[in-house]
Amino acid sequence: MHKEKTIGVLTGGGDSPGINAALRAIVRRALAEPAQVIAFTDGWRGLVEDEGRPLRLTDVSGILHVGGTVLGTSRTNPFRKVTRDGEVHWEPTEKVQAIKETWQRRGLDALISIGGDDTLGVAHRLSAYGLPMVGIPQTIDNDIAGTDYSIGFHSALVTVTDALDKLHTTAHAHHRLLVLEVMGRDSGWIALLGGMAGGADVLLVPESEFSVDTVEEQIRQRLEQGKRFSIIVVAEGATPKELEGRQVTRGEVDAFGHVQLGGIGYWLADQLKARGNLEMTPRVTVLAYLQRGGIAAPFDRLLATRFGVAAVEFALDGQTDVMTGLQGTQVVPVPLGSALAGTPKPLDPELVRVAKSIGLS
Numbered sequence: 001m002h003k004e005k006t007i008g009v010l011t012g013g014g015d016s017p018g019i020n021a022a023l024r025a026i027v028r029r030a031l032a033e034p035a036q037v038i039a040f041t042d043g044w045r046g047l048v049e050d051e052g053r054p055l056r057l058t059d060v061s062g063i064l065h066v067g068g069t070v071l072g073t074s075r076t077n078p079f080r081k082v083t084r085d086g087e088v089h090w091e092p093t094e095k096v097q098a099i100k101e102t103w104q105r106r107g108l109d110a111l112i113s114i115g116g117d118d119t120l121g122v123a124h125r126l127s128a129y130g131l132p133m134v135g136i137p138q139t140i141d142n143d144i145a146g147t148d149y150s151i152g153f154h155s156a157l158v159t160v161t162d163a164l165d166k167l168h169t170t171a172h173a174h175h176r177l178l179v180l181e182v183m184g185r186d187s188g189w190i191a192l193l194g195g196m197a198g199g200a201d202v203l204l205v206p207e208s209e210f211s212v213d214t215v216e217e218q219i220r221q222r223l224e225q226g227k228r229f230s231i232i233v234v235a236e237g238a239t240p241k242e243l244e245g246r247q248v249t250r251g252e253v254d255a256f257g258h259v260q261l262g263g264i265g266y267w268l269a270d271q272l273k274a275r276g277n278l279e280m281t282p283r284v285t286v287l288a289y290l291q292r293g294g295i296a297a298p299f300d301r302l303l304a305t306r307f308g309v310a311a312v313e314f315a316l317d318g319q320t321d322v323m324t325g326l327q328g329t330q331v332v333p334v335p336l337g338s339a340l341a342g343t344p345k346p347l348d349p350e351l352v353r354v355a356k357s358i359g360l361s
């Protein structure tokens, strides 16, 4: 008789709606095998500190639609070493040894990590130590290569579209210029698709530098056409020519070396106001963490369910150093190395063409 397999699972990095749906699918699929699932708390920290518990069916019931993650998350990075003089190096730390010990103690056969490029990057590095790793891409940014979509992106689009629908009515009533700043880090997927779905008038994405002159000209043209309100969607990582291509940041740097972004919406509004050429005073909305919260969109629930089932099957098949990827209609194993090498995933040129063809920048 073969030994029942034990699969670990953790959720790392910035959360998004749909993670819990993936956890539910993982547990249901594994227990049907039967295989055991051990859940670790707060991302890689739970594995380092061996904070884990078996997941039963009752632990994942009622969570299909719920945002966040019942396991908790963190941005713990076991490969981040800070020297005495404050320099940050990327090398295995004592945390990697602790992970190996947890692995032995728990008798893990594989680990499923659900997260963005940072979480998946750690999984990729750990697989080099002979620890079988399967990833599930999850991020509202949709910036991971090798998959058409990551869990959470469509839920964020629902929030952006809803915000734009609401901004439209007040912009129209007050004849205003409104700026909506959205997340996405260095990637413009949320801004482009959310902006198109919500009918924004100007779209500013990190993938192409913008100038305040051009934005002003676009708004002026709309005024000339009798459009007495306008809505600009700007991605938090968008780079203005006037700042020599630099992003607007908040200063804080996380364990993976990412500087916190935010503020470009206010910066742009201030620039437009200071010029005084438009009769409308811009007002700003920063959508921020609202995009990561709330209930999971149907698309994300389905994607997460498919990814959860596939991840268990890949793990039981002995696949390692791969993640689940949606390519067309198929869920396929994608080597983590190639997915990470292509991240951030470029915008779909066809979608950019469509946006441009209807007058969006």
Ligand code: F6P
Binding pocket: 014, 116, 139, 140, 141, 183, 184, 185, 236, 254, 260, 261, 292
């Ligand atoms: O990667 C998801 C994301 O929400 C980005 O869009 C954003 O720049 C970042 O995380 C914010 O990170 P934190 O949760 O550390 O503030």
